[in-house]
Amino acid sequence: xxxxxxxxxxxxxxxxxxxxxxxxxxxxxxxxxxxxxxxxxxxxxxxxxxxxxxxxxxxxxxxxxxxxxxxxxxxxxxxxxxxxxxxxxxxxxxxxxxxxxxxxxxxxxxxxxxxxxxxxxxxxxxxxxxxxxxxxxxxxxxxxxxxxxxxxxxxxxxxxxxxxxxxxxxxxxxxxxxxxxxxxxxxxxxxxxxxxxxxxxxxxxxxxxxxxxxxxxxxxxxxxxxxxxx
Numbered sequence: 001x002x003x004x005x006x007x008x009x010x011x012x013x014x015x016x017x018x019x020x021x022x023x024x025x026x027x028x029x030x031x032x033x034x035x036x037x038x039x040x041x042x043x044x045x046x047x048x049x050x051x052x053x054x055x056x057x058x059x060x061x062x063x064x065x066x067x068x069x070x071x072x073x074x075x076x077x078x079x080x081x082x083x084x085x086x087x088x089x090x091x092x093x094x095x096x097x098x099x100x101x102x103x104x105x106x107x108x109x110x111x112x113x114x115x116x117x118x119x120x121x122x123x124x125x126x127x128x129x130x131x132x133x134x135x136x137x138x139x140x141x142x143x144x145x146x147x148x149x150x151x152x153x154x155x156x157x158x159x160x161x162x163x164x165x166x167x168x169x170x171x172x173x174x175x176x177x178x179x180x181x182x183x184x185x186x187x188x189x190x191x192x193x194x195x196x197x198x199x200x201x202x203x204x205x206x207x208x209x210x211x212x213x214x215x216x217x218x219x220x221x222x223x224x225x226x227x228x229x230x
Contacts, residue, residue, distance in 0.1 A: 008041075008104070008114035009172060010136035010143050012122045012164075014156035018148030019177040021056040023205060024117045025063040026175075027144065031113055032065050039066040039111035042074050043100040043135055044119045044126070047081030056117065066111040072103045085125040095127055097138045104139050116141060122163055133167050142172035144202065147193060148179045149186055154193065161197055173202040 011027065013020045024040070031038045040060035048054050057074040076095050078087030088095055107114045116139065118124075123131040136143055143164050147157045157174070164171050174197055176190055183189070194201055 007112065008108060008116055008139065008141045010116045010118060010139070010141040011146060012118045012132070012136075012143055012160070013146040014121065014148060014153065014160045016120045016124075018146050018179065019205060020117050020146050021059055023144070023146045023175045023177060024060060024115050026203070026205065028060070028063040028115050031115070036112040037066050037110070038064050039068055039107040039114045040064040040073060041104060041107055041114055041116045042119070043103070043116065044076045044084045044095065044132070045074050046078045046084045046087040046119065048077060048079050052079075053077070060115075060117060064115075066107070068107055068110065072106055075099050075103045083124060084119050085127055088127070097126075097134055100135060101138055122160055133163070133169065136169055137167060142170040144172050145174040145199075146177055147174055148177050149189060150180050150183055153189060154196075157193055157197060161199070171199040173200040175203050175205060176201060177205040 009027070011020050011024045028038050028040060040063060042054070042057050042060055045054035045057055049058070053070060054074060054077050057070065057077070061068075061070070061073055076084070076088070076093070076099075078084065078091050078093070080087045080090055082090075084095075104114060104116070116135070118132045118135065120132065122133050126132050126134050145157070145160055145164065147153055161171060161174075174193075176193065178186065190204070
């Protein structure tokens with residue numbers, strides 16, 4: 001494995017639709033508040049708007065304070081909103097981890113931190129040989145896991161955390177995203193997650209909230225995970 005280039009963090013989720021992009025934007029905002037130059041990256045995206053740009057990519061680029069061409073932020077983008085490896089197959093394209101690594105290196109050269117968002121969950125196929133976990137392994141990035149608080153979240157969180165550990169990836173921490181305001185025993189589920197996950201809770205995203213709970217303290221944990229704390 002090649003040497004790590006620059007500092008970054010990889011945002012994954014316990015499932016599709018748990019709020020990875022929203023969480024990544026909040027992380028970007030938290031890091032910017034510390035005066036850091038923050039670049040955003042979504043190596044693989046599926047589903048585009050009328051101008052050919054993925055909506056998540058657009059939101060990440062708007063949040064970052066390091067400008068970069070979309071080709072670096074999102075090296076692989078496919079029109080069909082399906083699993084990325086299937087979208088690539090439909091397009092007759094082959095995705096290459098080295099292309100992603102080169103784009104990341106260019107972003108890292110411009111920024112203090114690169115916040116990289118995955119596609120789908122951690123083990124969604126990247127190609128026929130590996131999953132999305134190959135991206136943080138290739139880039140040597142710590143992982144932040146977004147847990148969508150809903151029925152089934154305990155199992156999904158534990159399975160994802162176990163997969164992260166089995167692949168030798170450092171779990172820097174996790175974010176709890178309240179997807180369902182009416183979820184029964186939400187606080188009890190959150191307390192259980194805090195007790196069983198062997199990583200710090202970096203923050204809680206409230207239903208239609210605008211910021212991380214305890215942003216200053218949580219940001220310290222994020223900076224520690226990145227080795228950026230003074």
